[in-house]
Amino acid sequence: MKHDPIVELLDESRIGQEIVVCGWIRTFRNDTFIALNDGSTIKNLQLVIDREHFSDDVRKRLTTGAAISAKGELVASQGKGQTTEVKVTELEIHGDADPEEFPIQMKRHTMEFLREKAHLRFRTSTFSAVFRIRHGMTYAVHKYFHENGFYNVHTPIITGSDAEGAGEMFRVTTLDLNDVPKTEDGKIDVKQDFFGKEANLTVSGQLEAELAAMALGKVYTFGPTFRAENSNTSRHLAEFWMIEPEVAFADIVDNMDLAEDFMQYVVKYALDNYADDLEFLDQKERNDEKSKPQNERNELSLIERLKFVAENNFERITYTEAIDILRNSKPFKKKKFKFPVEWGIDLQSEHERFLVEKHFKKPVIITDYPASIKAFYMRQNDDGKTVAAMDILVPGIGEIIGGSQREERLDILMEKCKEFDIPEEHVWWYLDLRKFGSAKHAGFGLGFERLIMFVTGMTNIRDVIPFPRTPMNAEF
Structure with missing residues (x-):
């Protein structure tokens, strides 16, 4: 249609034109006014029907969630908060929604309830805004x-390597689990599996992207990744999406410059193109925070946080400098940090947010982490203790990007x-890359859902991906 x-x-x-509109009813009041939404915007369009032209049976079917189409004249609205409305001459109901059964009504629903109704939560204002912005960030x-001369590379989803060395990977197999073939010493005979070796779902496309970068110069991956970490926190998913650029002939400084420029670009894109959705989410966050203790509220509103990143040069400090700042801070001296602060221990979110929101009051890039807490592929510094790694910290989230100069x-x-x-x-092929025309190169990883959390202000990562995959949960 x-x-x-x-x-x-x-x-x-377009006032004065005859139009046709389709969508789902948000509300129907006074037997006259329909608030219709079609997902193209956070805003509803008011339809005005003449009750004399539509039977009681039709009007009873105009319930929240029903799918309809309407034809009529677009006119200037007489109501507040809207510029136009439709004087309906023809109306068709395509799909009923029984108000006794349809779970998404015009009332406040908890995020937990809506996660259980993930197949219908797109109908709410909150999630329609989140997923429009997610689309916009994908495009950005x-x-x-x-625009910056990178080539997109599709790296394997099924892999035989563990990029992080953490071992938390999902096994891929075609073996009959009720009759697993064994070797003489009782181990699983992987030679009889589909690939003739152990295979897993990837945790990162980085290692393969490095191969492409050393021929194409500048590449990036943007695809699904998987981690079998048995974690039910608000920051972890078993299936998520990663953005991973890799650049040949680049060092850690080039990498920081790229990451900062990239972050500011995509945040500005959201501010410039999704103002209505961001204003709605900004107001939602302010309303939600009224019930929180003062010390748990964000100092900056959602839109202020986005502008904070888009408009400020990022502060750059070393890990050692960060530890010194934290140990000399009032929260540390007054023992308000929950986690310890000492050289050699990874920073926690509370430490990262202190540096960004309290100390520097701008985004922060931390470099030169202890080698013992970073991945094997990061370039060893001359001091023998640290590696050329970098993390970007932003308000409300803490770490959002992690990267490094790679060991060449x-x-x-x-x-x-x-x-x-x-x-x-x-990893013979990864080592081989260092034998033939090796050169310095660098890259970073950005969890796409972390980015969407930051841009939308959502506090649980399960609410920024359409169908979250978490321990004991693979519904839909």
């Missing part, structure tokens, strides 16, 4: 890299493989 998106009917330029990511020296990388107990035969 040819029809007009509501987003195109909210200004006065590709737009940024295309074969002998040192082979030593790292031994330290991390990574068999050389598992």
Whole structure:
């Protein structure tokens, strides 16, 4: 059915035209006014029906959630908060929604309830806003890299390597689990599996992207990744999406410059193109925070936080400097930090947010972390204790980007493989890259859902991906 998106009917330029509109009813009041939404905008379009032209049976079916189409004249609205409305001459109900059964009514629902109704939560204002912005950020990511000379590379989803060396991977197999073939020593005979070896779902496309970068110069991956971490926190998913650029002939400074420019670009894109959705989410956050203790509320509103990142140069400090700042801070001296602060321990979210929100009052990039808490592929610094790693911290979230200059020296990388107990035969191709035309190179990873959390202000990562996958939960 040819029809007009509501987003195109909210200004006065088309007043007087006959239009057709389709969507789902949000409310029907006074037997006259329908608030219709079609997902093209956070705003509803008011339809005005003459009760004399539509039977009682039709009007009884105009319930929240029902799918309808309407034809009529677009006129200037007489009501507050809207510029246009439709005087309906024809109306068709395409799908009923029994108000006794339809769970998404015009009332406040908890996030927990809506996660259970993930197949219907798109109908709410909150989630329609979140997923419109998610789409916009997807486009902005590709737009940024295309405009800056990067090539998109599709790296494997099924892999035989563990990029992080953490071992928390989902096994992929075609073996009959009721009759698993065994070797003479009682181990699983992986040679009889589909790939003839152990295979897993990937945790990162980085290692493969490095191969492409050393021929194409600048590449990026943007795809699904998986981690079998048995965690039910608000920051972890078993299935998520990663953005991972890799650049040849780049060092850690080049990497920081790229990450800062990228972050500011995509945040500005959201501010410039999703103002209505951001204003709605900003107001939602302010309303939600009224019930929180003062010390748990964000100092900056959602839109203020986005502008904070878009308009400020990022502060750059070393890990050692960060530890010194934290240990000399009032929260540390008054023992208000929950987690310890000492050299060699990874920073926690409370430490990262203190640096960003209290100390520097701007986004922060921390570099030169202890080698013992970072991945095997990060370039070893001359001090022998730290690596050329960098994390970007933003308000409300803490770490949002992690990256490094990669270790391009074969002998040192082979030593790292031994330290991390990574068999050389598992990463022979990655080591091979250091034998033939090796050069310095760098890249970073950004969890896409972390970015969406930051841009939308949502506090649980399960609420920024359409169908979250978490321990004991693979519904839909």
